[in-house]
Amino acid sequence: MKRVIQRGMKPLALALAAGAAIASVAATAHADAKPIKIGIVTFMSGAAAGPFGVPAKNAAEVTAAELNAGKVPAPYATKGFGGAPIELVYIDEAGSTSKQVSEYRNLLNQGVDYVVGYTSSGNCLAIAPVAEEMKKVTLFFDCGTPRVFEDASFKYVFRPVATATMDNVGAARYVAERKPDLQTYAGINQNYAWGQDAWADFEGTLKALKPNAKAVSSQMPQLGAGQYNAGISSLLAAHPDVLHSSFWGGDLEGLVVQAGPRDLFKKSLTVLTAGETATHGKTRLPDGVIIGARGMYGMFAPDNALNRWLRTAYSAKFNDTPSYPSYKMNQSILALKAAYEKAQAANGGKQPAPEQVIASFEHLAFDAPAGKIGLTLGKGHQAAQGTAFGVVKNVNGKVTVTDVKQYSIAEVTPPEGVKSAEWIKGGLKH
Amino acid sequence: MSQIYAVLVDGVMYAAWLFLVALGLTLVYGVLKILNMAHGSLYALGAYAGVTLIGPWVAQGGNLYVSYLLLVLAAIVAGGAIGFIMERGILKRFYGQDPVVLLLVTYALFLIMEDAIKLVWGVDPYTVSEPYSFLGNFDLGDLSYPNYNFLIVGVALVAGIGLTAFLKFTRSGRLLRAVIHDREVSQAMGIRVSRYFVVTFMAGAVLAAIGGALTAPTVSVAPGMGVEIVVLTFAVVVIGGLGSLPGAAFGALLVGLVRASAVHYWPQGELFSIYIVMALVLAVRPKGIFAPLEARKI
Numbered sequence: 001m002k003r004v005i006q007r008g009m010k011p012l013a014l015a016l017a018a019g020a021a022i023a024s025v026a027a028t029a030h031a032d033a034k035p036i037k038i039g040i041v042t043f044m045s046g047a048a049a050g051p052f053g054v055p056a057k058n059a060a061e062v063t064a065a066e067l068n069a070g071k072v073p074a075p076y077a078t079k080g081f082g083g084a085p086i087e088l089v090y091i092d093e094a095g096s097t098s099k100q101v102s103e104y105r106n107l108l109n110q111g112v113d114y115v116v117g118y119t120s121s122g123n124c125l126a127i128a129p130v131a132e133e134m135k136k137v138t139l140f141f142d143c144g145t146p147r148v149f150e151d152a153s154f155k156y157v158f159r160p161v162a163t164a165t166m167d168n169v170g171a172a173r174y175v176a177e178r179k180p181d182l183q184t185y186a187g188i189n190q191n192y193a194w195g196q197d198a199w200a201d202f203e204g205t206l207k208a209l210k211p212n213a214k215a216v217s218s219q220m221p222q223l224g225a226g227q228y229n230a231g232i233s234s235l236l237a238a239h240p241d242v243l244h245s246s247f248w249g250g251d252l253e254g255l256v257v258q259a260g261p262r263d264l265f266k267k268s269l270t271v272l273t274a275g276e277t278a279t280h281g282k283t284r285l286p287d288g289v290i291i292g293a294r295g296m297y298g299m300f301a302p303d304n305a306l307n308r309w310l311r312t313a314y315s316a317k318f319n320d321t322p323s324y325p326s327y328k329m330n331q332s333i334l335a336l337k338a339a340y341e342k343a344q345a346a347n348g349g350k351q352p353a354p355e356q357v358i359a360s361f362e363h364l365a366f367d368a369p370a371g372k373i374g375l376t377l378g379k380g381h382q383a384a385q386g387t388a389f390g391v392v393k394n395v396n397g398k399v400t401v402t403d404v405k406q407y408s409i410a411e412v413t414p415p416e417g418v419k420s421a422e423w424i425k426g427g428l429k430h
Numbered sequence: 431m432s433q434i435y436a437v438l439v440d441g442v443m444y445a446a447w448l449f450l451v452a453l454g455l456t457l458v459y460g461v462l463k464i465l466n467m468a469h470g471s472l473y474a475l476g477a478y479a480g481v482t483l484i485g486p487w488v489a490q491g492g493n494l495y496v497s498y499l500l501l502v503l504a505a506i507v508a509g510g511a512i513g514f515i516m517e518r519g520i521l522k523r524f525y526g527q528d529p530v531v532l533l534l535v536t537y538a539l540f541l542i543m544e545d546a547i548k549l550v551w552g553v554d555p556y557t558v559s560e561p562y563s564f565l566g567n568f569d570l571g572d573l574s575y576p577n578y579n580f581l582i583v584g585v586a587l588v589a590g591i592g593l594t595a596f597l598k599f600t601r602s603g604r605l606l607r608a609v610i611h612d613r614e615v616s617q618a619m620g621i622r623v624s625r626y627f628v629v630t631f632m633a634g635a636v637l638a639a640i641g642g643a644l645t646a647p648t649v650s651v652a653p654g655m656g657v658e659i660v661v662l663t664f665a666v667v668v669i670g671g672l673g674s675l676p677g678a679a680f681g682a683l684l685v686g687l688v689r690a691s692a693v694h695y696w697p698q699g700e701l702f703s704i705y706i707v708m709a710l711v712l713a714v715r716p717k718g719i720f721a722p723l724e725a726r727k728i
Contacts, residue, residue: 047654049553191701219693222701224658226649227447229579230440230693236573237436237694253557253650261563261576282557283650 033084034351036340038064039091039107041117042142042329046094047224051249051277052119052325056142057090059326060116062313063333064088071313072334073305075367081337082344084351093119097126108134113354116332119325121145121164121193128157137354137361141332142325144194144294146420149378156354158361160335160373161328162385165420166412167246167273167294168198169428172205173412174290174389174405175242175271182210186217186240186268188231190251195220198246198273204424216240224251228258236264243268253283265289271389276300279392279399280323289392291401296370297327299401300388306334307369331368335375335383338366376409377416384409436573437690443579445686446586447645452663452670452678453589454637460610460673460722461630463529464521467536469638470660471543472509476639477646477655478547479508481556484647494564498581501561501646505639512543513635517628525627540656548653555652562647582644589637594675606630610673610722665704669711671718680719684711 040060043053064086066072070079080086089112091103100123107115115131115138118124124143131138131154138157140148144164148157176182185206189195203215217238219231232255235243243264247255256278259265265286272278275291276298285291293300298321301307310330314322322330339361343352346360362380366373376384386408390401410430414423423429455469483504484497516539524535565577597603609616609626617623641659649655666685670677685704692703711719 045548045553045653047652050555050652054553191698217697219697220700221693222658224654226645226655226658227444229443229575230437230690231697233436233440233573233575234694234697237433250555250650250652250655253555254648257557257559257562257650258576258648260559261567262574281555281650283559 033080035085035087036081036114037087037089037110037112038333038336039089039110039112039115039117040329041091041093041100041103041107041115042325043094043119044090044092047250048119048248049094050281051252051323052142053093055277055280055323056119056325056329058318059310059314059322059329060088060090060333062317063310063330065317066309066313067333067337071309073309076306076334076337078341081340082349082351091117093117093123097122101126101130104130105134108136112136114139114336116141116329116336118143121147124148124159128152128154131156135354137336137357139332139336141329145197149382150419153379154381155358158335158375158381159378160332160364160366160375160383162295162383162387162413163420164194164198164246164273164294165201165414165424166385166387166407167292168201168244169205169412169424170387170389170407171244171271171273171290171292172202172209173407175244175269176206176209177405178290178403179241179269182206182213182241184214184216184238184240185242185244186215186219186235186238187244188219188221188228188235188255189244189246190223191220192223195223195246199244201420201424202244202273204421205428208424208427213241221251226250226254228255232259232262232264236262236267240268243270244273245270246273248274248277252278253281256283256285260284260286274324275392276324280320284394285392285399287391287393290389291392292387292389293324293327295324295327295385295387296406297324298322299399300390300404300406301327301369302371304369304371306367310369327369331370331373334368335361335364335366335373339364377413379416384413387412432571433694435571437687437694439570439573439575440693441687441690442683443575443583443686444689445682445684446583447641448662448666448685449679449682450582450586450589450644451638451641451659452666452682453586453593453675454634454641455663456667456670456673456675456678457593457637458631458634459667460675461606462521462525462627464532464536464631465529465664465672466634467533467660468516468539468543469634469663470656470658471540471547472512472635472638472656473642473645473659474547474651474653474656475508475512475543476505476642477649477651478551478556478642479504479639480643480646481558481651482551484561485556485558488558488560494561497561501643502640505643506636509636509639510632513632514628516635517631521631522624522627540660544653544656553653555650556646557650559647578647585640585644589640590675590679597675662704665708668718669708671715671721673722674718674720677718677720 042056043049068085119142121143124140140159146163146165187199189199271290273292276293342360343356364375388406390404393402480501483500562578567574666681670681692700
């Protein structure tokens with residue numbers, strides 16, 4: 001009997017030993033997998049660092065660390081990118097556009113596999129053709145201009161977050177619904193592409209939605225001007241029913257501080273399309289101001305496992321809640337992981353070539369804390385998202401939002417192949 | 431309120447703020463012949479020092495009237511100390527060299543100070559706005575203005591008149607004018623020029639820092655705030671004439687009124703308006719409207 005058992009046990013022991021050996025080799029293979037090096041470009045100095053660059057960098061750091069530790073919920077539970085650990089290389093986005101082009105080339109010389117970066121629309125427009133020339137998969141994580149994929153086509157460039165069209169169309173829809181008797185509106189936006197495009201989209205949408213309403217003032221102060229009292233006087237004198245601003249960072253905080261005592265926000269229904277970043281500092285947005293977060297981010301994000309994970313992991317590491325630039329950076333890295341692992345699976349589990357990652361990235365649908373995201377625009381390179389707006393209500397010194405209204409992709413984004421400006425001018429039809 | 435009155439009030443307020451910061455720049459140029467690129471950093475330093483001192487004070491419910499004094503005190507200490515270190519530690523080693531060398535040295539100081547500020551205070555913005563709204567509002571027609579803006583107008587007037595009176599009516603002021611006029615002869619006459627240099631540079635630094643500290647409650651204090659102001663104050667002193675106090679006052683008033691007119695009547699041209707004024711003035715008077723006369727040396 002004993003011999004029978006021993007004889008029967010022998011193949012089993014061999015099988016177990018072989019299994020253990022394979023497992024050990026596999027584990028070693030994973031442990032020894034070449035790291036995936038990602039270049040992260042964001043503002044680490046200058047006025048945009050505090051509201052944008054630092055929260056984005058923090059998000060990159062926490063996302064990479066959690067992915068490497070395998071702590072991110074499904075469908076991102078595998079370690080790193082398909083088992084290969086992620087390594088981040090940071091570059092400061094501060095400085096001229098020409099400097100960014102040089103820095104981009106330097107980044108590639110450091111052997112990065114992918115680049116995720118850029119808040120400035122000007123930098124995105126300049127980097128896209130360089131990325132194409134250098135054949136490096138590059139993801140834009142924050143810049144808003146829709147022109148990147150509306151005016152050109154790129155193979156290596158992706159933007160897994162939405163454009164700024166969504167912000168201003170959503171803002172116009174919200175104020176039109178909230179103030180049905182809207183007769184006059186005005187704006188205060190920074191005098192560069194971002195502010196000018198934001199005002200044009202907002203004004204164009206209101207022209208379509210409220211043809212009888214008219215613009216009574218459009219203030220265009222210099223980026224970083226700091227002093228807005230003359231503009232505030234002009235806006236107060238114009239008595240607009242609705243006031244629109246795409247101000248961000250120090251400009252937004254300065255406007256809030258200077259307009260508050262003069263009751264500008266009480267006299268006009270005010271919508272701040274990038275207002276969410278101002279809820280993270282000490283600036284107090286007054287009750288009644290409408291804010292957006294450039295997508296379903298921050299206080300507008302849905303209650304799902306990925307959102308809960310991001311908020312918990314970010315807060316644990318940085319003792320703060322993630323703002324919308326953090327969400328957008330996180331969303332971009334998760335998109336890259338989804339595309340990479342899809343390509344890896346199609347490649348029989350082996351490390352995919354950049355072309356294979358591109359093939360799996362185009363028209364990708366992936367999960368993010370903001371929900372399901374699809375790259376349905378720009379020939380599959382540009383994400384389309386819905387957005388939300390709400391009204392600020394300060395509760396025990398904490399900013400909350402009430403009357404949140406969500407807008408679907410079709411309500412705030414043009415269909416594929418149609419330019420944002422033309423879509424708005426044509427009456428926002430699908 | 432008629433729009434023209436709004437233009438006047440907004441223009442004067444902006445002019446006062448600009449003049450307060452430009453005063454130190456033109457004073458330093460007048461005496462030391464240094465076009466101080468680091469002036470913007472001294473302004474930012476004043477703002478950071480101000481919010482650092484009054485932030486905890488306001489948070490603990492301290493008297494807000496005292497917070498104004500604390501802002502000025504912080505600016506005097508920070509501006510005076512850094513001004514002394516800059517002049518004695520660096521600038522005095524370059525006196526007598528080509529003005530371009532001094533321009534580059536102050537530009538280097540500007541870069542160093544920008545990084546030093548980030549090192550000390552980080553990149554997150556600081557906001558302490560309570561002193562701005564605490565003084566209440568002043569109604570002018572259907573517009574209301576925070577009284578704090580009038581406080582800045584008052585401080586600018588006191589600084590301008592005080593400095594002019596000092597130069598005109600005090601012994602030290604007259605000696606300083608002699609140094610401005612001809613430093614070599616002044617030295618030969620026994621005036622301790624180096625002492626006047628360090629005190630003047632410290633005074634310029636303190637004026638920049640006071641400008642920054644008093645601006646701090648109205649803005650978000652963040653890296654980069656010194657860059658914008660240095661460009662504007664350069665425009666002001668160039669229009670008025672480098673080294674001229676009445677010139678700085680006139681330049682600030684001109685820029686303030688033109689900018690306010692643009693904001694009210696042609697908002698898209700706001701940025702452009704300041705520089706077109708500068709270009710027009712320099713086309714007619716290349717050394718500025720109130721450029722001080724220079725004695726020809728044989």
